[in-house]
Amino acid sequence: MTAKKREKMIFEYSRAGRQGYSLPKLDVPEEALSSLVPEAMIRQEKANLPEVTEVDVVRHFTVLSQLNHSVDTGFYPLGSCTMKYNPKVNEDIARLAGFAGIHPYQPEETVQGALQLLYEMEQYLAAIGGMDRVTFQPAAGAHGEFTGIMLIRAYHEAKGEKRTKFIVPDSAHGTNPATAAMCGYESVEVKSDGRGGVDIEDLKRVLDEDVAGLMLTNPNTLGLFDEQIHEIAELIHGVGGLLYYDGANANAILGISRPGDMGFDVVHFNLHKTFGTPHGGGGPGSGPVGVKKELVPYLPVPLVDFDGERYFFNYNLPESIGKVHSFYGNFSVVTKAYAYIRALGAEGLRQVSELAVLNANYVMEHLKEDYDLPYDRICMHEFVLSGRRQKKENGVRTLDMAKRLLDFGIHPPTVYFPLIVEEALMIEPTETESKETLDWFISVMKQIAKEAQENPDILKEAPHNTPVRRLDEASAARQPDLRWMPMRADQVE
Amino acid sequence: MYPKELKYSKDHEWIRVEGNKGVIGITHYAQHQLGDIVFVELPEVGDEFAVNDSFGVVESVKSVSDLYIPVSGVVTKINEDLIDSPELINEDPYGNGWIVEVELTDSSELDQLLDAGAYEASLD
Amino acid sequence: MKYIPHTKEDIELMLADLGMDNFEDLWKEIPEAVRFRGSLELPEPMSEYELFGHLSSMAGRNLSAASTVSFMGAGAYDHFVPSVVDHILLRGEFYTAYTPYQPEVSQGTLQVIYEYQSMITELTGMDAANASMYDGATALAEAALMAVDVTRKKKVLVAETINPRHLDVVVAYLLGRAELEIVKVPAKDGKVDISGLQELLDDDTAAVMIQQPNFFGQLEDSREIGELLKDKKALYVVSADPISLGVLEAPGNYGADIVLGEGQPMGNPLSFGGPYLGFFAVKDKYVRRMPGRVVGATKDIEGKRGFVLTLQTREQHIRREKATSNICSNQALNALAAAVYLSAMGKEGLHDAAKQSLQKAHYLYKELVAIGYEPLYTNPFFKEFVIKTKRPAKEIVKTLAKEGILAGVNLDIFNPDWDHYLMIAVTEKRSRDEMDKFVARMGDL
Known part of the structure; x- marks a missing residue:
């Protein structure tokens, strides 16, 4: 049935x-x-x-x-989202009464296990990121960005400086400029160079004493490691600015390279991407933020400290930016990520990155004949193809190819992002997919490239066998129907 | 595609001038680039704008564009039909899809605008 | 290798395909100066059995509400959660899915959110709701930003009786906007002083934000405040306890423009403060200014009903620096919990839970007053109230915790001057027997 x-x-x-x-x-x-x-x-x-x-x-x-596609039911190579397998034991752990049933204002002596977990997890993330301290309050990556940029703001203000600009590469996630604006900065775009990295000359052009910092993802949204990171860091630090690391792509660098060593001053991690916690259909995530020493005084309160005998909340940060969450962040998500790190250890985490990167390069290698590959370099955990050839020669858009993948039970890659690649297809297989799955995906992608030439209509009309077919998004936006109402005829079966 | 009697801006707005008033909309090219228009944010009658000010916003499903006024003026009418039927801009950009009418404050600004031929040439 | 399917042969074959000898070749483009050559300082890996044992013992060092009688609240509550909620949350198709960007294969998540939005609008008496935000505090902060954006005014009036932690978050969210001003509305006897509010209200006011019931559990004169704001440009923002809406008037019926709140009590475990969800609902005219994800109904090419993320142009991935907010997710799984909870409890169940919380809270209040405890405030309240204690409240909480009773929240956490205030919350879970025993112990202290 x-x-x-x-x-x-x-x-x-x-x-x-x-x-x-x-x-x-x-x-x-x-x-x-x-x-x-x-x-x-x-x-x-x-x-x-x-x-x-x-x-x-x-x-x-x-x-x-049952109307959903999910990691548990199929391949999910959605670039930038790291849709890896979510270990089941972590769900059981988060549901232990001693974690799920504790109230955030219980006396500290009744939550020592939870505080210990936060304390240890902070050390793990600090080690992985090359940072000094970490706050768990941000509930998601974008929330982490907001927190991190406010920390940078507080740092400059403490020095009596009113800086007005934040630099964001043109390949950045849309959250980066939105965050800069939310924090009261003018966001200044810097171009990418021919190899997909930050264009150093363009960076020099926009650099001045008004620059508060730069937000960067490395590997960037093209899946490429920016080899000039040291130079970029020196340039930014040279004008007194700080570097913010968007940890969306950290799955590529665990135990391989640390943002702190690259010159970053603030980092956010996406526990729901890199550390195997489930995405939940869009949340809850967790976006802890790590900082170097000089930014510690501004972290949100409370921090979790240890006096040699007991763990306790430390509210004694007079220069803190305050709070960005009612309590201490998405604790239950943190327990899952903690369990993930403890299951894998240092060696296991390095293997995660090795195989995530191997999988991505393997798929890229086998698809670069069939689709345009705008940046033909070793990629990290993901890579970006372009459907411009199919668009030009066959009148088939990337969207059509994405929809066709649904017919094969595969979730499409991220499409039309990054914005600097025409008809972009951003593919991130993750390390938890086997060679057989990758080979099958490659064969489906090749078939779709062939269909684009031979039978483009099958793509333009796709998907064919999903619970619903293409939906009318224009009328949804024109006349928003955002709630069920009992007496409306058009809503009755 | 680009009626001869209209004046055009580089930002893809057109203006039809009658006396000291001008009716403003977006061009065929602009509506085509945007795709299905789903929402228009209109100014209020009486709002005053200087040339190139943003006087509203048009949205398609996945894009947003500011509307820039091609000449300085005070809004005298807005096309309220667009509130419920923004698709009029797609269907009839120079007719029922007009956006605002303004009273010109400086008609010499019209000289800065393009004629149909020059506008069309600028699109290539 | 845990969670990794590659055999040694797979790896060799794949590397060979790339013309590589070993993993090191994959890292050629990372400059040596930024390569990490050490081993991360992390504990040795554990097997699943060891891991579960280790974390169970850590969890065992925490005192769980499940093994105590809890009277703790102050923003997170121990309401009853039917078993069905967690069983649905454990469907892998829900919890291992991503944001529903491909609607054709995400109808499950999308319809759930649409149903959740519908239930929130029913509960609040509003026209539209978003798909949820991080928590009650961030929802409040987003409401302040939205009000500023809609009204183009610069002053946000916040009731002094709002949860102090929520206010902290509003302050942090507005730090970067130097042109904006947050002004506290004074309270009188534990609720907003209407005449004080009247004095502060001016043409530059973007929003008046209150909490109902307020932080101290007291009921605000929210209808009078609504009247006051009727013809004003300022938006009326109400942060509400969703369970209270089983017996208390829907804020949409007394003039609220934005209704939001901490959604945790709707089917979500305490989990040491998160993940929770912030619900957020508005009147029709503000739909396009609302932050966050929104799901709408539409039709597919065959005319079949389906759901999509809609009004996306408000969001960061399109508007970038002009977006209404940088938020790009919702607490979808927590919203699912809320939707399942509200479905299982239903029209009568929510009313029943609210009624029992109210009645039992008043029972306990009277019993405590009868043995000599003085209430801090004496206005009508819903399920939470504050008593003055002779010993520091913190000591009482510590003492009773050892006996398996979480007596309440000692308010010195929020303000050192409040060290003799104990805030007590009562939900439908508490029995008369539990409350009588608690009162007896409180009599001894």
């Missing part, structure tokens, strides 16, 4: 009087609501939530799950 291809709304299963929960009886004397809550504040009409049974809930959400 094949999975259902569509599912009603949970609201459509609702029947008055059905119940999917049970609570204890109210065992205290019940007071009249109006004696406890002012009349003006009493809800007049109950929220129109579904009334369904537990089995309705289970079936509905189980069927919905």
Whole structure:
């Protein structure tokens, strides 16, 4: 039996009087609501939530799950996202009552295990990144960027400097310029050179005393290691600026090269990319930020410290930027990443990067005849192809080829990013995929390149056998329909 | 594609001048580059703009473009049909897809604009 | 090699294909000066069995709510979570998927988010909700930025009675925007002083932000504040406890422009503070100014209903430095938990949980007052209240923790002057028996 291809709304299963929960009886004397809550504040009409049974809930959400592609069900070479396998034991660990059931304001002596975990994890990430201290408050990579740039801002302000500009390469993730703007900086774009790295001459052009820093991903979004990193660091430091490392691509460098040694002053890691925690359909992630000594005073409070006997929260950072999260960040995600690092150790992490990079180069080598390869160099954990040949010769867009991959049960690569490559296809196989899977992917990609020449319509109409076919995004954006409403005819089955 | 009676800016806006008023929209080329337009952010009547100010925004599914006013002026009318039917810009960029009408503050600015031939030539 | 499928032969074949002899050849483009030649200082690897044992023992050094009677709140609550929630969360198709960029193979996640958005709008009485944000505090900070953006005004009025940690985050988010000003609205007897608010409100006000129930558990006069803001440009931002909305009026019905809050109580475990989710809902006219992911319904080329991420032009990957926010994810799995929770509890269950929390909190309050504890404030409250203690509250919490009772939150965590204040939260999980025992122990202290 094949999975259902569509599912009603949970609201459509609702029947008055059905119940999917049970609570204890109210065992205290019940007071009249109006004696406890002012009349003006009493809800007049109950929220129109579904009334369904537990089995309705289970079936509905189980069927919905089956409409998803996921790492657990198939290959997911989505560039820049590091869709590696998510070890199951880590899920069990995060659900241990001693982790899942602790309140963030419990007395420190009742959470020593959790504090120890944060303390040790900080040391692991500091070692991997070549940094001095780490905060776990940022809940995602973009949140880490925000935190990191605010730290740099605080550093300059403490020296009495009002710098106004942040440099961002043209190949950067969109979050980089958005973050710079959010932190009150003018974002200044610097061009890429012919080898895909930062164009040093262009960098020199924009450098001056107003520059607060540079945000860089290395390997960059083209999957290429910027060989001039030392020179870049010297130039930025030369005008008093700092270097921010966007850790999106750290899966390539574990135990191979450390951002701290490259000259970076601030780093964020994506635990949900590099350290095997699941992406959850878009979150929760975790974006811890590591810094060099000179930025430690500005870290968000609290830090976790150890006095030789007990672990404790340290709120004593008078120059701190304050807080960027209600509590201490996405703790449960951190436990999973901690377990991942403890399972692999130093040797295992290095192998992760070796094989991630080997897998990427292997696939690149076998596809570079069939697709344009704008930067023909050894790549790191990912590489970028261009579909411009297929577009020009066959009128097939990269989007069409991506959609065709869905018919084979493969999640497409990241498309149309980075912006500096026309019709970009960014492929990141990750280390957890076998040679057989890669060979199969290569054969499918070759078939699609052939179809582009021989039968372009099959691509333009793809996908053919997914739960839904191409969706009308224009009308979704013109007349936004963002919620279910009971009485709308067009929403009824 | 590019009506002769209109004036064009390098930013792909057109203007149709009648007396001291001008109706402004975006060109066929611009709407084609954007693709399906899904939303238009309009100024309010009475807003005053200097030449090349951004007076609004057009959005397609995956892009956003500022609209730059080709001449200085005060907005006298806005095309409210675009609020519900932004696709009019795709369907009829020089007719029902007009965006605003302004009262010109300095008609000499019109001399800086391109005619249809020059605009079309600039596209290559 | 753990989690890695390559055999020795695979590696040899693959390297040979690349014309390489060994892994070292892969790193040729990394300059020697930045190559790391040492071994990372990390503990030796562990087998799965050892790993589980090691982490179990670490977890065992923490006192879990599961083995205690907890009265802790202050932004994270021990509400009941039906088993069905975690079973759905453990579906690999949900938790190992990425952001639904390819809608054709992400209808599961997309429909869940659409249903979640629908439930949040029902709960809050608003028109549209986003797919969620990092937590309640960051949602509040994003609301401040959005209000500034919408109104083009520069002053954000924040009630003094808002969660102090949430306020910290708002301050941090606005640090980079020197032109903006945060002004605290004074409180009187534990809630917003309406006349004080009136004095502060001016033409340059972008937003008035309150929390309902407020940090101290007290109910704000949120309808009066709504009246006050009716014809003002300033946006009315309400941070709400989602469970309270089972009995308290929906903020959409008293004039709120943005309703947000900490979504943890909807089916998410305490987990030492995260991951949680911030819910965020707005009135129709602000939909295109709302930060964060949004899912919309549409049709496919065959006319079949389907869901997509929509209004994406607000976001960083298109607008880059002009984006409404740099946020590029949501707490999708936490939003799933919330959607499953709200489905399982349903219309009656949410009301029931809210009603029981309210009733039981008032029972405990009366019992504690009866044995001589003085409440800090005496306004109507929902499920949380503050009592004054003779001994430092911190000591009471420590003492009772040893006996398996988490007595509440000692407020000196937030302000050293509040060292004799104990904040007590009561959820539907607490039984009369548990509360009577707690009161008896409090009588001894």
